[in-house]
Amino acid sequence: MVAPTPIPLAEGFPDALQALRAQMVDLTLRHIDGDGSRPTELSCLQLIKASCTAPRTAPALYEPGLVIVLQGRKKVELGNETLYYDPLHFLLVSMTMLPKGQVIDATPEKPYLCVRVSCDTQTLAELMLEVGPASSDAPAQAQSGLNVAPVSESLLSAALRLMQLLDNPQDQRVLGPLLQREIFYRVLTGPLGPRLRALAQQDSATRRLSRAIDELNRRFHEAISIDELAEVAHMSASTLHQRFKQLTSMSPMQYQKQLRLQHARRLMLASGLDAAAAAHQVGYESASQFSREYRRLFGTPPRTDIEQILRAS
Structure with a gap:
């Protein structure tokens, strides 16, 4: 199977998305110092930074959740499939996977930055019951544990509000779970909804x-x-x-x-x-x-x- 062509970045990043992303970049840089993955006070939120591209594709453990790139680009290989994600496209990891990942766009001046929001099947099951069935859902059958889709303004807005809780510890316990649910609600009602529904059912x-x-x-x-x-x-x-x-x-x-x-x-x-x-x-x-x-x-x-x-x- 031939690997698909890399997803191209748009010439002009939409203004609304750009404004949200700029705030998220600022928050990430303030809360992570060196390269690598950093857990935060919010158990569902992780920050990731890389100041240079990876010399080779390396196997890694990808756990269930959503990866939103704020700066740079990364590719991930699973068998014969190659996916690219960047500031316009998020990665959904439906279950624990072992693909090969490689940062392909990063410099010390403009490092690769992303946020990872974890999920659990109980939360997804509850959301699916509340949202109800969708007539456009594809059959609930596994095709791949990794999927890429365009990021939306509503999804990025919810992710930004979750990140802003890092500066407001007093609100984290109450608002953190609510914003985590909103983020996955946005995915559930978007083009990758069938994948999340299949996982939750x-x-x-x-x-x-x-x-x-x-x-x-x-x-x-x-x-x-x-x-x-x-x-x-x-x-x-x-x-x-x-x-x-x-x-x-x-x-x-x-x-x-x-x-x-x-x-x-x-x-x-x-x-x-x-x-x-x-x-x-x-x-x-x-x-x-x-x-x-x-x-x-x-x-x-x-x-x-x-x-x-x-x-x-």
Whole structure:
């Protein structure tokens, strides 16, 4: 399958969107100092900054939520599919995914900036019940866990008001959840609404696949069979395997392997563990096998990869 052409940026950013985005850029720069991802006092909100483009496409853990780019551009690859998102297009992550992401437009003077707003299926289910069915909804069937759509003024306005709570701690507890709901309401009533509805509906194929993915995320360090996952998803093993690969571009066992390697990478970065200790914690019995598979995924041996990340940061 040929990768789609990158989505072009509009020549002139609409004035209303530009005004909202300028305020969000200012807020982001005031609340994040160095490059990387930064959690905020709002549990659903994360700020991300990169001052240079990535030299290569790197695998990463994408958790359910919405990514709104304020400055720069990024691409994400999932199997044979390539998506581009920028200040005119947001990324919807329907469930935990393991694509390859790469910042392709960023400089120290104009860094890549984005905000990530997380979601949970309970909130989506409640919103779906309140909004009601839409006649234009596509069938609730999983096609991909990643989708891109144009950003709207109403969506950007809600995201800005959520970010403004960073300067008003006294309002966060009450208004934070309300604005999080509004943001996903805007997505639910937009062109990607069918994807969110499919995730929220308890009997949909997407929701059942999500249960299998959740099970793998909880038990990634354990030996788990395809039959166990099929039972969790209420599907046959063959159907689960087929639809899992359609959604994530990999088999359940390949997905589990990448989860293990991603978590091991986090342990080495955050806790200073060596490769052997990290491998053991995520379920590997052989340190040499871990090193081989780590290099295959990330391009370099564990120690070299961690040293490069630490030097860059």
